[in-house]
Amino acid sequence: MTSPSSPTHPPKRPIRALPPGRSTDAQKDKVTAWFAELRGAICAAFEGLEDALADGPETPELAQAAGRFERTTWDRPEGGGGVMAVMRGRVFEKVGVNVSVVHGEFSPEFRAAVPGAETDPQFWAAGISLVAHMRSPKVPAVHMNTRHIVTSSRWFGGGMDLTPMVSDASDTESFHAAARAACDAHDPAYYPEFKQWADEYFFLPHRNESRGVGGIFYDYLHSGDWEADFAFTREVGQAFLGVYPELVRRHMYEPWTNAEREHQLNRRGRYVEFNLLHDRGTQFGLRTGGNVEAILMSMPPEARWP
Amino acid sequence: MTSPSSPTHPPKRPIRALPPGRSTDAQKDKVTAWFAELRGAICAAFEGLEDALADGPETPELAQAAGRFERTTWDRPEGGGGVMAVMRGRVFEKVGVNVSVVHGEFSPEFRAAVPGAETDPQFWAAGISLVAHMRSPKVPAVHMNTRHIVTSSRWFGGGMDLTPMVSDASDTESFHAAARAACDAHDPAYYPEFKQWADEYFFLPHRNESRGVGGIFYDYLHSGDWEADFAFTREVGQAFLGVYPELVRRHMYEPWTNAEREHQLNRRGRYVEFNLLHDRGTQFGLRTGGNVEAILMSMPPEARWP
Numbered sequence: 339m340t341s342p343s344s345p346t347h348p349p350k351r352p353i354r355a356l357p358p359g360r361s362t363d364a365q366k367d368k369v370t371a372w373f374a375e376l377r378g379a380i381c382a383a384f385e386g387l388e389d390a391l392a393d394g395p396e397t398p399e400l401a402q403a404a405g406r407f408e409r410t411t412w413d414r415p416e417g418g419g420g421v422m423a424v425m426r427g428r429v430f431e432k433v434g435v436n437v438s439v440v441h442g443e444f445s446p447e448f449r450a451a452v453p454g455a456e457t458d459p460q461f462w463a464a465g466i467s468l469v470a471h472m473r474s475p476k477v478p479a480v481h482m483n484t485r486h487i488v489t490s491s492r493w494f495g496g497g498m499d500l501t502p503m504v505s506d507a508s509d510t511e512s513f514h515a516a517a518r519a520a521c522d523a524h525d526p527a528y529y530p531e532f533k534q535w536a537d538e539y540f541f542l543p544h545r546n547e548s549r550g551v552g553g554i555f556y557d558y559l560h561s562g563d564w565e566a567d568f569a570f571t572r573e574v575g576q577a578f579l580g581v582y583p584e585l586v587r588r589h590m591y592e593p594w595t596n597a598e599r600e601h602q603l604n605r606r607g608r609y610v611e612f613n614l615l616h617d618r619g620t621q622f623g624l625r626t627g628g629n630v631e632a633i634l635m636s637m638p639p640e641a642r643w644p
Numbered sequence: 645m646t647s648p649s650s651p652t653h654p655p656k657r658p659i660r661a662l663p664p665g666r667s668t669d670a671q672k673d674k675v676t677a678w679f680a681e682l683r684g685a686i687c688a689a690f691e692g693l694e695d696a697l698a699d700g701p702e703t704p705e706l707a708q709a710a711g712r713f714e715r716t717t718w719d720r721p722e723g724g725g726g727v728m729a730v731m732r733g734r735v736f737e738k739v740g741v742n743v744s745v746v747h748g749e750f751s752p753e754f755r756a757a758v759p760g761a762e763t764d765p766q767f768w769a770a771g772i773s774l775v776a777h778m779r780s781p782k783v784p785a786v787h788m789n790t791r792h793i794v795t796s797s798r799w800f801g802g803g804m805d806l807t808p809m810v811s812d813a814s815d816t817e818s819f820h821a822a823a824r825a826a827c828d829a830h831d832p833a834y835y836p837e838f839k840q841w842a843d844e845y846f847f848l849p850h851r852n853e854s855r856g857v858g859g860i861f862y863d864y865l866h867s868g869d870w871e872a873d874f875a876f877t878r879e880v881g882q883a884f885l886g887v888y889p890e891l892v893r894r895h896m897y898e899p900w901t902n903a904e905r906e907h908q909l910n911r912r913g914r915y916v917e918f919n920l921l922h923d924r925g926t927q928f929g930l931r932t933g934g935n936v937e938a939i940l941m942s943m944p945p946e947a948r949w950p
Contacts, residue, residue, distance in 0.1 A: 611940075639949060639950060643944060643947075
């Protein structure tokens with residue numbers, strides 16, 4: 339989940355190389371600052387939801403204190419590192435928000451597949467990634483990730499997708515409306531393309547089923563206007579921040595049954611299958627010696643295969 | 645877990661082709677009968693352990709009836725099928741014993757990697773595979789699998805490996821002693837080679853840790869004496885039957901703590917990681933359209949990533 343990109347999924351359009359000698363330092367700093375800012379805003383919103391559970395009816399979960407994020411920094415021996423923020427709360431059973439800024443050289447096996455790495459294996463990558471597994475089966479699980487990669491080319495990637503445990507048409511509608519609004523503010527072609535990309539990506543072929551109700555997924559975004567691409571990537575983060583806490587608030591006070599909880603734990607089994615069998619970010623991260631704890635922070639706290 | 649072989653792991657020695665026109669039907673029948681016989685013996689032994697729990701101290705598990713295997717047959721659209729036997733009991737939280745006999749053609753992507761399939765893609769494969777996840781963290785989990793593959797060559801493969809949740813040197817010793825005795829009865833070179841193969845195979849590189857305490861793993865066994873190779877494969881099954889129920893009996897009456905149960909559920913998370921990220925049989929089975937339920941029968945009933 340902290341991987342810079344999905345090198346086995348080639349770009350649809352060739353990515354322009356940067357002019358020789360062009361410095362990208364200023365933009366790297368802006369991107370790095372944004373991911374940290376977004377992480378702060380998300381963590382604050384989620385901690386607020388932990389507090390807000392007290393405003394609802396008496397439930398066993400209230401016996402537990404409101405959750406707070408714990409941050410752990412990690413260094414990547416080859417260069418860079420990250421901060422893993424994890425909260426085990428009473429609304430958020432387990433949520434990880436990872437920010438990483440790494441740099442180094444792609445190994446020979448990846449060079450051919452990464453745009454701009456064929457000639458120069460040096461890369462820089464920063465990203466934020468988040469997976470939330472909720473205590474209540476009424477509240478959907480969610481994943482969000484955005485990233486910026488710089489090789490001898492550069493691009494943005496990311497997306498967000500929703501995994502309800504109990505299907506709710508209005509949640510799906512709200513989530514997609516937020517994704518669409520973020521896209522439409524930048525390019526009317528984005529939403530249809532990125533929605534389809536998510537539908538294709540978040541699919542378990544061995545089960546012939548979707549992971550959830552989709553969302554948007556994009557990669558190799560390089561319109562030629564770096565500022566516009568960065569603005570879109572910020573907009574995806576803001577859309578997430580606008581919609582997901584609202585969905586949590588919508589359902590966090592509802593009671594649930596043991597059968598719904600069982601169903602949630604079984605659906606989480608499918609989530610594990612997707613992440614370990616199919617998610618290119620996870621496989622890439624593990625194969626390239628990424629931080630195991632940060633990569634597997636996406637695993638649910640508990641899952642079942644009955 | 646029901647996959648015929650691990651085509652990405654090439655044989656160490658070339659495998660002789662069968663003489664043209666040579667019928668292998670009689671041997672296929674013998675192998676098929678053996679796997680069914682072994683399945684029957686294992687299921688009977690495991691059901692006996694379910695009953696035997698009543699001979700011990702009063703525990704909450706005794707409120708549940710002794711488990712019994714339920715069998716489900718499945719057909720493979722391309723040819724053959726199998727029988728999945730599953731028991732959800734009070735000693736065996738979840739155990740699957742699958743027997744399959746399948747035939748067909750290897751797809752072009754696998755032909756080059758499978759001995760004897762380069763020239764003729766037809767194959768026949770039969771096997772038994774078993775994974776047991778135990779209710780008590782004091783009782784080790786176990787995996788056993790043996791198989792026979794026929795292409796224009798033919799060979800045996802299989803093994804057994806133990807995954808204790810609470811380490812116990814004498815269990816490890818008993819399990820390896822049984823594996824060694826099975827090997828030594830056939831060839832003194834087998835045990836050291838097959839033990840090392842298991843140590844290499846049942847390893848999680850991303851965690852830099854072993855899945856359990858190993859056992860034996862062998863593949864492409866083709867000594868030139870088919871009867872001897874078949875006898876060895878039967879011996880592995882008998883060794884399993886001799887030692888594993890004994891290990892269960894050794895620990896099934898012991899009490900355990902919540903902390904030990906938590907530890908077990910966390911260790912099962914690593915088991916899931918191994919099976920989905922690294923197990924070639926699982927990946928091969930899923931990629932070649934094997935029976936998903938049978939392949940993923942190896943998943944634990946419950947696992948945690950705290």
